[in-house]
Amino acid sequence: MSAAPVLVCTGLVKRFGDLVAVDGVGFEISPGETYGLLGPNGAGKTTTISMVCGLLERDDGDVVVAGRPLTTTSVEAKAAIGYVPQEIAVYPDLTGRENLRFFSRLYGMAPAAATERIGEALEVVGLADRADDLAGEYSGGMKRRLNIAIGLLHRPRLLVLDEPTVGVDPQSRNAILEGVEALAGGGIAVLYTTHYMEEAERLCDRIGIIDAGVIRAEGTRRELVALVGERDRVRLAGSGDLASVATACGALPGVEAASVRDGAVDLIVEGARGLLPELLRVAAESGGLVDGVDVHEPDLESVFLHLTGKALRD
Numbered sequence: 001m002s003a004a005p006v007l008v009c010t011g012l013v014k015r016f017g018d019l020v021a022v023d024g025v026g027f028e029i030s031p032g033e034t035y036g037l038l039g040p041n042g043a044g045k046t047t048t049i050s051m052v053c054g055l056l057e058r059d060d061g062d063v064v065v066a067g068r069p070l071t072t073t074s075v076e077a078k079a080a081i082g083y084v085p086q087e088i089a090v091y092p093d094l095t096g097r098e099n100l101r102f103f104s105r106l107y108g109m110a111p112a113a114a115t116e117r118i119g120e121a122l123e124v125v126g127l128a129d130r131a132d133d134l135a136g137e138y139s140g141g142m143k144r145r146l147n148i149a150i151g152l153l154h155r156p157r158l159l160v161l162d163e164p165t166v167g168v169d170p171q172s173r174n175a176i177l178e179g180v181e182a183l184a185g186g187g188i189a190v191l192y193t194t195h196y197m198e199e200a201e202r203l204c205d206r207i208g209i210i211d212a213g214v215i216r217a218e219g220t221r222r223e224l225v226a227l228v229g230e231r232d233r234v235r236l237a238g239s240g241d242l243a244s245v246a247t248a249c250g251a252l253p254g255v256e257a258a259s260v261r262d263g264a265v266d267l268i269v270e271g272a273r274g275l276l277p278e279l280l281r282v283a284a285e286s287g288g289l290v291d292g293v294d295v296h297e298p299d300l301e302s303v304f305l306h307l308t309g310k311a312l313r314d
Contacts, residue, residue, distance in 0.1 A: 003031045004067065006080075006157045006189035007052065012061035014047050014213075021047045023213040026061070029158065034180065034190040036204030038197070038300065044213035045193040046086065049160050052191065053083045066157045082156030086163050088143045089150070092136030096127055096146050099135055100153060107154040114153070121149040124182060126175040141172020148179060159183060160191045165199065177202060197300050207300065209307055216307040221300060227307075230298035231256060232272035236283055237264040237292035245288035249279055264292075272297060 010026040022044045029035040037045050050056035052063055054072050063070040063077075070077035090099050097118060104114035122128045125145040130138070135146060144164055151159060161180065165173045180203055184190050194200055200207050201221060208218045217224055236245065242260045249267055250258030254275050257268040265283070269275050272295045283290050 005030050006066055007191065008062075008064045009052055010062050012048060012051050012063070013059045014044075014051060014056065015059050021213050022051070024061075025208075025210065025213070025215050027208050027215065027218060029189040029191060031157075031189055032184055032187045033205045034184045034192055034203050036200040036207040037191065037193040037210055038195070038200045038204075038207050038304070039193075039210035040195050043195075043210045045195075045210060046162055047213075048210070049083075049162055049191060049193060053081055053160055054078050055083075079154070080157040082151035082154065082159045084147050084151040084159070084161045084164055086166060088140070088147055090135045090143055090146050092134065094135060095132050096122065096135055096138070096149075097131040099146060100149060103150045104153055109154065117153055117155070121152045124152060124179050125149045126179070139169060139172065141168035141175075144168055145172060145175060145179070148176065152183070156188065158189045158191065162193050163195070164192075165194070165196065197304075201300055209300075209304060211308045217303070224300060224303045225298045227303060230302060231268045231270055232298070233296040234267040234269055234272050234276065234279065235264050235292075235294040235296075236267070236279065236288070236290050237294070238283075238288055238290040239263070240289045241287035244286040245283045248282045248286040252278060252282060255279075 005028040007029040012022050012025040014022040025048050027035060037048065039045050047056065051058040054070050054074055057072050065077040066080040068077040091102065094102065100118040100121060101114065104118065109117065122131050125148050127142065127145055127149065130142065135143060138146065148164060165176055177199065180190060180192065192203060206218065206220055207224060209216045217227055242265055246258040246260050246265045249255055249265060254270045255267055256270065259266050267279065276295065280290060
């Protein structure tokens with residue numbers, strides 16, 4: 001991305017006694033980019049974002065937000081951040097709209113501007129129809145969505161979401177994920193921490209895999225998968241001259257192996273999605289009748305296992 005990064009953090013270190021919770025973490029996030037910090041509980045995700053938001057004093061390293069150096073006492077740099085913590089931080093005896101009005105005053109927003117922005121934030125998180133119900137009557141997922149609306153009120157340049165879908169119902173979880181996708185599409189830089197692999201794969205443009213306070217690898221999903229050298233697997237089930245299909249498909253650029261097994265042609269390929277139309281064309285021309293296609297792309301779980309030696313939720 002050509003625009004200057006919204007967030008630049010370098011060499012972040014945090015110690016708690018003899019424990020080094022974060023050890024040299026650094027990354028950048030550009031406008032409109034969602035950066036995922038992926039790791040198990042205890043990996044250092046929350047400690048890292050607490051330093052990024054200026055909530056926790058760092059022992060070493062630098063943080064720059066929207067071009068301004070950030071410390072625990074910064075005002076302008078912090079004003080560019082919307083932080084949504086793991087803990088639900090809403091007032092149960094106020095309605096959703098009243099909660100947002102209260103926080104708009106803390107942000108110093110003018111009343112007219114706040115009214116407009118409250119409506120927009122409620123729409124983004126899918127709570128417009130429940131805005132005048134007491135927050136105490138909301139489900140856990142709805143309270144988390146209200147938390148996100150609070151973080152969005154002042155139009156932050158950087159939105160930090162710390163495991164926002166933990167313990168929520170499927171409907172709220174999907175609403176949160178859709179909301180994050182819309183925000184990134186609107187140009188907000190998003191820092192998203194999670195230990196749910198499927199969320200990282202769905203939302204994140206780039207991912208940093210963190211374990212024991214260290215970034216083990218960083219990149220797009222495809223770049224991370226390439227680190228472990230795995231290839232896509234394609235299975236063409238059907239009938240006809242499958243041996244000829246395997247031979248013809250095996251000769252295509254990008255196909256590394258082709259074999260016939262149990263009434264299907266099994267292929268190991270580079271970039272299955274782009275190659276699939278050509279595979280089907282060649283299969284038909286080679287006397288094969290394909291009636292089923294299965295594509296398996298290596299996922300981040302295999303990358304995480306390779307880099308850390310353990311499953312994500314261990």
